Amino acid sequence: MSERNAKAEWYVVHTYSGYENKVAENLRKTVENRHCEDLIQDIRVPTETVTEIKNNKSKSVERKIFPGYVIVKMVMTDETWYIVRNIRGCTGFVCPDADNKATPLTADEVARLGIDVGTTEADIIEVDYKVGDTVLVIDGAFDGCNGVVESIDLQKALE
16 A cells, blocks of 8 residues: 555654644644645644633633643654654654554544544633632622632532
């Protein structure tokens, strides 16, 4: 089978922490410049949207699900391995065996990550207090009084 007709698989690429987006961007530019879009087909930095509630204010923050990693759908050849491996900030492919160049993700791993269907974003809500914490009530009949958190209703917190 010709390299350009081979089946693309998902691979995990290790990067320096904080360089995930830069590695993905540089890899996209390199693929475009070398016209090898049929070999390196998709590059993702999986993120999740986290709603943080602090000081009674909520804000959405985008976080990387796997800091230090980029997921690439590609046909593994000597050329594509070299392209990815030589992107600045990339430290190599994730592989359990040092003798192997790279190991693709299994179908089960791809399904669990949701990357093949594009569902790599998740909604998470975080608050800066927990059950048992003492808090100052800022609204309602007990405004200005201290209280102890007995339960947290995240849906109501967003209203």
